[in-house]
Amino acid sequence: MINLFDNISEKEMLKLKKILKSNSQIFKKNVNVLSNVNRDDFIALIEYGSIELIYTDYEGSKTVIEELSAGEVFGTLTSSIKNEEISCFTKEDTKITFIEYDQITNDDIIKTDFYIIFIKNLIKILTEQLNTRNIRIELLTKKTTRDKLLSYFKYIDKKTGGGSKTIKLPLSYTELASYLSVDRSAMTREITSLKNEGFIKTKGRKITLLY
Amino acid sequence: MINLFDNISEKEMLKLKKILKSNSQIFKKNVNVLSNVNRDDFIALIEYGSIELIYTDYEGSKTVIEELSAGEVFGTLTSSIKNEEISCFTKEDTKITFIEYDQITNDDIIKTDFYIIFIKNLIKILTEQLNTRNIRIELLTKKTTRDKLLSYFKYIDKKTGGGSKTIKLPLSYTELASYLSVDRSAMTREITSLKNEGFIKTKGRKITLLY
DNA sequence: AAATACTTGTTGCATTTGCAACACTTTACA
DNA sequence: TGTAAAGTGTTGCAAATGCAACAAGTATTT
Numbered sequence: 001m002i003n004l005f006d007n008i009s010e011k012e013m014l015k016l017k018k019i020l021k022s023n024s025q026i027f028k029k030n031v032n033v034l035s036n037v038n039r040d041d042f043i044a045l046i047e048y049g050s051i052e053l054i055y056t057d058y059e060g061s062k063t064v065i066e067e068l069s070a071g072e073v074f075g076t077l078t079s080s081i082k083n084e085e086i087s088c089f090t091k092e093d094t095k096i097t098f099i100e101y102d103q104i105t106n107d108d109i110i111k112t113d114f115y116i117i118f119i120k121n122l123i124k125i126l127t128e129q130l131n132t133r134n135i136r137i138e139l140l141t142k143k144t145t146r147d148k149l150l151s152y153f154k155y156i157d158k159k160t161g162g163g164s165k166t167i168k169l170p171l172s173y174t175e176l177a178s179y180l181s182v183d184r185s186a187m188t189r190e191i192t193s194l195k196n197e198g199f200i201k202t203k204g205r206k207i208t209l210l211y
Numbered sequence: 212m213i214n215l216f217d218n219i220s221e222k223e224m225l226k227l228k229k230i231l232k233s234n235s236q237i238f239k240k241n242v243n244v245l246s247n248v249n250r251d252d253f254i255a256l257i258e259y260g261s262i263e264l265i266y267t268d269y270e271g272s273k274t275v276i277e278e279l280s281a282g283e284v285f286g287t288l289t290s291s292i293k294n295e296e297i298s299c300f301t302k303e304d305t306k307i308t309f310i311e312y313d314q315i316t317n318d319d320i321i322k323t324d325f326y327i328i329f330i331k332n333l334i335k336i337l338t339e340q341l342n343t344r345n346i347r348i349e350l351l352t353k354k355t356t357r358d359k360l361l362s363y364f365k366y367i368d369k370k371t372g373g374g375s376k377t378i379k380l381p382l383s384y385t386e387l388a389s390y391l392s393v394d395r396s397a398m399t400r401e402i403t404s405l406k407n408e409g410f411i412k413t414k415g416r417k418i419t420l421l422y
Numbered sequence: 423a424a425a426t427a428c429t430t431g432t433t434g435c436a437t438t439t440g441c442a443a444c445a446c447t448t449t450a451c452a
Numbered sequence: 453t454g455t456a457a458a459g460t461g462t463t464g465c466a467a468a469t470g471c472a473a474c475a476a477g478t479a480t481t482t
Contacts, residue, residue, distance in 0.1 A: 123333065126334065126341065138274055172430090
């Protein structure tokens with residue numbers, strides 16, 4: 001996973017943050033980060049901690065769009081935060097650096113050596129997020145829970161190198177059900193069937209793929 | 212919807228394309244655009260015509276990820292095209308301009324006046340695509356076909372200005388079923404129920420929202 | 423260390439959904 | 453223009469899924 005300041009030294013990074021007129025804030029656990037934030041276009045970088053982006057629809061029902069942790073980025077570029085349909089809650093004590101989007105092309109920064117690196121990092125981050133979304137869409141369009149699970153396991157396997165055939169789930173089963181948008185109990189039922197039919201073996205969150 | 216060359220004059224655009232060493236190709240209908248394309252990082256701009264991005268999973272089953280038309284952009288930045296799981300077919304005669312990603316930071320272009328405009332356009336495009344994906348994820352995570360439909364209609368209403376209460380579907384019902392990942396006949400059944408229960412009225416692809 | 427909050431597995435039952443098959447209409451194109 | 457292809461509406465039936473409720477296990481917090 002790429003970081004906004006990859007290939008930029010610590011020293012340059014501090015300089016860059018200053019030129020960008022960035023502003024850092026520390027939030028306690030379970031706090032709505034965007035409640036008093038100016039919703040002009042901005043980029044938010046998680047320095048430490050983690051957050052959840054939550055979408056609330058016209059009926060008031062909520063969906064977790066994404067969970068992000070240290071080093072990751074969110075903001076008006078990656079979610080339609082402006083429309084106030086998206087809220088952002090800390091999952092633990094979290095420090096966030098805010099950068100106004102317009103600043104990324106201010107006169108001072110354009111003159112720096114590392115401007116192009118910074119921009120390329122930003123583009124790369126957006127690209128990675130797009131791929132993340134594409135994969136989730138691909139999983140969500142599967143017709144059955146079984147297909148969702150088998151495809152998800154393959155995806156994790158591939159992402160973590162592939163070949164080993166034993167994967168470790170990066171989420172709890174409860175979170176996985178939510179990610180795949182299936183009822184948790186129905187999902188557990190399906191996992192039990194997959195075990196009985198010899199597709200997988202499980203031990204806690206470790207899953208051995210036999211297909 | 213933003214275009215890669217928005218706020219850049221025709222003349223500058225031609226200059227820019229030259230500096231970027233871009234390469235244009237015309238494809239007939241129903242052709243696999245990426246079959247002989249170098250899959251290094253690239254940006255593809257649809258000059259005219261339209262295409263479909265199709266994902267093929269490990270089992271060989273296919274999902275349409277996106278349909279794109281004139282002015283829109285795809286490429287390794289917006290989909291994991293490199294892994295060859297994604298193919299791209301023309302839906303009609305289509306002209307595409309390819310730009311190698313590394314060229315967007317070549318020495319000549321950085322010196323031009325419109326470089327920052329170009330980069331901002333590119334970032335904006337990626338951002339819009341992310342929002343498009345977020346919305347689809349939001350719809351796909353709805354538990355019932357009814358919720359998917361009602362939310363989708365609201366979304367189209369909002370996207371096209373809102374308020375009028377009569378929307379025109381931008382896709383066929385068959386395509387909509389695929390987009391929402393539900394069985395077409397089951398979806399039609401649900402639409403019929405929605406009509407009977409007074410949530411909507413329909414006339415072809417025109418739908419009046421009464422909720 | 424106890425209390426409280428989350429996670430996981432299980433099951434019966436009602437509901438929703440997908441599937442298959444068909445008729446009819448509309449659109450594309452040779 | 454006539455034929456093929458694609459889109460739409462409908463229905464019965466089987467299968468998959470969501471829901472509710474509960475028990476037991478793990479983590480967290482104070």
